[in-house]
Amino acid sequence: MEKQDLIIVSAVLKKDGAKVKKEKFILQKDEPKTIIRMSQKRKKLLCLVKEKKEISLTGLKAHIPTAPALIKPLAEAGYIQIVQRQVFRDPLGDPVEPDTPPTLTVEQETVVKRVQENLTRGFKPYLLSGITGSGKTEVYMRLVQDVIEKGKSAIVLVPEISLISQTERRFRARFGEKIAVIHSSLTKGELLDQWRKIVLKKVRIVIGARSAVFAPFENIGIIVVDEEHDTSYKQETGLRYNAGDLAVVRGKMNDCPVILGSATPSVQSYQNVVMKRFEELKLKTRVNRHPLPEITLVDLKKYKDGWGHDRIITPELSKEIRSCLDNGNQALIFLNRRGFATFPVCRDCGKSLSCKYCDITMTLHKGHNEYRCHLCGYGRPVTVKCPECGSSKIKPLGFGTEKVESMLKALFPDARLVRMDQDSTSRKGATIKILKSIRNRNVDIIVGTQMLAKGHDFPSITLVGVICADLSLSLPDFRAGERTFQLLAQVSGRAGRGDTKGKVIMQTYNPDHFIIEAAKKQDFLEFFHNEAPFRKALLYPPFSRMIQLKISGSSFAKVKAYAADIAEVLKVLRGNERKQKNMIQILGPVEASIQKISSRFRWQILVKSPSSALVNRLVKSLMNHPKVTPRSGVRLIVDVDPYFLM
Template sequence: MAAVKAEGEISVQQLTEWYPSAPRIIKSLEQAGFISIFEKQVYRDPLGEPIQPDTAHILTGEQQHAISKIERLLGGGFATCLLTGVTGSGKTEVYLQLAAEAVRRGLCVLVLVPEIALISQMESRFRARFGECVAVLHSRLSDGERYDQWMRIVRRQVNIAIGARSAIFAPFADIGMIIVDEEHDTSYKQDSALRYNARDLAVVRAKLHGGVALLGSATPSIQSYYNVTTKKFVGVTLKERVEKRPLPKITVVDLCTHRDARGSRRFITPELHRAMQETLEHGQQVLLFLNRRGFASYPVCGACGQAIRCKHCDISLTLHQDARAYKCHYCGYTLAATSHCLSCGAHKIRQLGLGTEKVEAAVKVLFPDARTARMDRDTTMRKDSIVNILKGLKNQTTDILVGTQMVAKGHDFPNITLVGIICADLSLNFPDFRACERTFQLLAQVSGRAGRGEFPGRVILQTYNPSHFSIFSATNQDFQAFYNQEISFRKALYYPPFSRMIQLKISGKDKQKTRQHALAVGDLCREVQKSDSVFRNNVEILGPIEAPLAKIASHYRWQILLKGLKVSPLHRFLHKLMFENKAIINSRSVRVVVDVDPFFMM
């Protein structure tokens, strides 16, 4: 009874947790007229954490200018704005104050972030400013939590929603602004089932609502920045960090010159080791970045030279020491770890290649007293794991964080003053025309995690290609220099943004049938091209060719690329190809999938 008096009202569930005999007592109290029992709709809180109220921060001159310029777009019809700025320049505060203005005008705001790992940070900032009128949407909510959040939007109980790419479908009726944070991130592209790019849909949906699409990034995509130069987008730039904090100093270490006494490559060089020691001695935190998970990415027999490969994919397995298993990162196939070769039986398996597990293990040997954590897909499978890792950094119960690209995206770690990039080249040599762009973005973003608090930051960048323009530009933190070089290559080769592309993905379980079907579709493409002068002059056909990853999940893979300066002839070509030739295209054993503006060429 005292508990009910203290709270005013309390749920039967809560009382039962405190007092297991409560249900029997409650019924007696109700019959005596001391209490009343009623039903009340209560929404499940996905985070379950108290809100720490916050007020608008004092703006820098650049932030004030940016907000004024973008506010003028609100209420003036559809517009797309690209907000660029160095890492740590205060883009989130700009989002918050623009959202406040939109809400003041009675409009709704949708905020997209590329990774679930970023939602808790963004949601806590928005809830601190706007209270309970913020909904959150992402795939790790339970069905009940997702239903509750969805219904809060439908019933207009909230006017702000934050989520990953699927949140673009949030059922708001009157959107005034859609904010796409880290707009360059490839995670916005859904590559299976319903294929869409949430960033591009944000622009389309803002147009439907007559609102503003605000795209933000310290390393904008080539496509978006090109749209600013051609006046298709409005451009706004923040050139300095808040409080005039300096950008981190980046030191390049050439890995070609570093070997140990046995001649092996060192992945924690003396320069990085020394910098880590100094940082830890000052009570500050270290971030080590390697965009490859697992322990060893290439287990190979020292006797016969055979790699341990996935039986379903055309790729080697990766050793995961924690799970004591070899795993395929494409189909999920798992093989118990073995010390003998599956081909010749020799007990000479060499664990070549790097992964975050191996880096973490080495760090624990080098710094046994340091508290080390790892953030990658393997350590963040459980619902609350991401939040707990981030809490460890915030509460300074973690000294060293080892992570993949998950740690590079928009996180604010004030006490991290050293970032070590173990190998900057991993994404550079992918057979994809965006490989240089992604490399620059990743390096610039992860470097930007250093020195965001009161202490200056530094970066040790280890690379085999220090003179490559994408790595050189990232080292100098010079987006404009990178853009100028990359856009000239794209223009010379008529790659996007100077053209549009459509990818035909052809896959099947029978190797020969898949090959024959791919060749038949390729022949059909050329017949359709010859049938119309518009197609002959405006559609280029590349392929068919085996995909770089020729087999995934027991499916053999081929691809054809359609390229054109304008999208309209491509759409007409595709319609004629797919709908007027169904007898040839359709097959029971081979599948043809269309991907417009593809992001993944592997």
């Protein structure tokens, strides 16, 4: 029919819920066709319109609540004109006071100058390594200012929502409405508005989480990746990408500088400095000239046979909290594990209470009266009987933030507490509310997980307590040490950012471990020089490229067989000569450390090689191999540069 010109077939973009938001605006016209009676309210309204030339109906309503009913007759008579205009939804809806740029420290000045000197030379990646509190954001803002004055645009990436609000506020205070914000918790409508602001060239700066790296700017002058070590830059589902790496790629495509900043750079980025691929820029002192907080280690082995709260909140820590409260300051207590009891065990048969669908122990959440699985969200009521033996005596062993919170409440009944973790911030706006209450000093003790470790700047926190520094140290992941170091150094950096010197009490079972020692000194280089040789010897990134093949499905046998077939094909494609085996290592197939998530069994194969080209080519030919064609009920995912190895 189409060929015979009987019908026309055309493609139309499907409407997606989000629409441009429009609002009524009132304009002055003053050409009355008919004279109508002027009430007090009508007079007031006309005055306002005359004064402002143009005002939104919402704006009018603030002065005259009945404005919507008043405008129609006035417009019909010709006194005013009503038009529809697009308005942009405000994701935070919080007015920000403008700021004035402070004088830069000598160090900041040097860094800014260095980048500016090279600005015209096009693409150049930098690693800005600045200790916590050294004023990296001010450096970013100066460079962004410079770039937009030259008529170009800037992309600023930050790791997470709770942090965006803070960086965004500082940027808004400086740049006003020239900013678009992009992150995953915007509604579709808000996201559409932000995207249109960029496309319509109404803004020159975009701040956002990882997906902001795709912002549709044409003329980019600089890309900033703040807290570049943060793992949230890696998208782990659907389209897998690392926004930090993509920022460098986009910088290359746009011929502009890329600044990766962090107090605790990733081993990968620092290796790029060592290999002279990145230039290092350093900020070694805090803006307020205060030294880094003093860190005291407390050996938890001393208290392991004790009982009561001493094992969790040691006397050393509790003494410091007391004196912090007595001085009217705030304390931050950090534990990277949420919930109340993290290891519920049956008293009768000794089995731990596991998720029905995943291979992990469930966590007791007292606030919700249930046990929860942290992988799939499955819940069981707190009254559940042991699935193994039917006993109702389940003992809540292990502890998380909820338990620490309740202990602190008992120990310091006079203190105002707030808990900040995934559970307490799940509702929209909850994070910002908690952050505000901390800033306005409506709380004395903050208990939280790694959410708190990230970049926040609370001047009245003088004490940081780390409940257990070793929690993530022994995870089966080659980056476990790196993440632990970063987390400890970052959370310690929250102390003493104001006028009082900070203190950190770090409780640990391994005070002699090189990672704990490096974290105590907050010495990134000491950590790096200890860590790098291990990675090199075992051919882990950054000394190799690694690709993870994840095989999963609901039938254990099918998954296992598919994994075995894939590994066999890989080995044939690679070849089995010693030389080939040395160039490309194939580890597995093995069951993943977490063997089952959401009823899906998981197997994995790791492929690594010092040559990216070799390993890329190998996996490409694997994917085209007839034996690897998709099978029903089994899924194969190829993750290049994987972050989640469990």
